[in-house]
Amino acid sequence: MGIPTNRYSKITDKHPREICLLRSFPCAWGKCSFCDYIEDNGKDGVLMAQMNRQVLGQVTGEFGVLEVINSGSCFELPRETFEDIDKVIETKDLKQLFFESHWMYRGQVADLRQRMGVPIIFKIGVETFDYDFRQKVLNKHADFKEPCEVAEYFDSPCLMVGIKGQTKEMIAHDIHCLKKYFPLGTINVYNNNTTKIRRDEELVRWFLKEYSWLNEDPAVEVLWEITDFGVG
Ligand code: SF4
Numbered sequence: 001m002g003i004p005t006n007r008y009s010k011i012t013d014k015h016p017r018e019i020c021l022l023r024s025f026p027c028a029w030g031k032c033s034f035c036d037y038i039e040d041n042g043k044d045g046v047l048m049a050q051m052n053r054q055v056l057g058q059v060t061g062e063f064g065v066l067e068v069i070n071s072g073s074c075f076e077l078p079r080e081t082f083e084d085i086d087k088v089i090e091t092k093d094l095k096q097l098f099f100e101s102h103w104m105y106r107g108q109v110a111d112l113r114q115r116m117g118v119p120i121i122f123k124i125g126v127e128t129f130d131y132d133f134r135q136k137v138l139n140k141h142a143d144f145k146e147p148c149e150v151a152e153y154f155d156s157p158c159l160m161v162g163i164k165g166q167t168k169e170m171i172a173h174d175i176h177c178l179k180k181y182f183p184l185g186t187i188n189v190y191n192n193n194t195t196k197i198r199r200d201e202e203l204v205r206w207f208l209k210e211y212s213w214l215n216e217d218p219a220v221e222v223l224w225e226i227t228d229f230g231v232g
Pocket residue numbers: 027028029030031032035036037038071072073102125140
């Protein structure tokens with residue numbers, strides 16, 4: 001995946017919101033076996049903050065909700081970017097934010113919720129609740145055992161569906177856990193990228209048929225392409 005060109009978009013389907021794809025410092029983990037989107041990271045905080053400011057400058061506040069994403073965790077955004085987000089909240093009268101973070105930052109989630117002054121929907125890249133597949137195949141470095149551990153910190157897990165080696169039972173369990181323990185969730189249908197992790201076409205077809213009802217579920221967003229939110 002190259003460097004994204006489109007960094008601002010509007011989501012008008014479920015949970016209408018504006019979304020900004022911002023630049024951040026390198027993902028502190030950086031070793032998930034399916035991930036090749038960390039090229040967008042940088043080391044020059046001043047330069048990244050300048051660019052992020054331009055992207056945030058496009059926010060109109062029309063939905064009162066802003067999602068900020070970056071190739072990693074929100075805790076890896078430059079400090080100045082948080083100050084700019086504060087300003088956008090104030091000037092555009094935002095009522096809610098969406099952020100995403102890796103499990104390793106769970107201890108900082110409560111502080112950030114308090115700091116931002118508006119409610120945050122915290123997403124987390126869970127990928128799957130199957131411990132072995134998550135840790136051994138996907139190398140996720142997220143060592144929780146039960147969904148309730150995740151729900152203590154986060155509101156909305158992102159699951160990955162359609163990877164070779166995954167089973168129908170795993171996917172069914174993942175979606176069951178999402179619905180049981182979390183108010184919201186995102187499901188990414190896996191697409192091949194430059195890593196060795198491959199998509200299982202048959203599993204994707206099965207998922208499409210079996211879980212088409214998710215399209216009608218207001219609490220779950222299903223992304224067929226990584227750019228489905230309009231950024232990237
Ligand atoms: S935590 Fe996210 S950004 Fe970091 S390596 Fe894993 S998938 Fe990539």
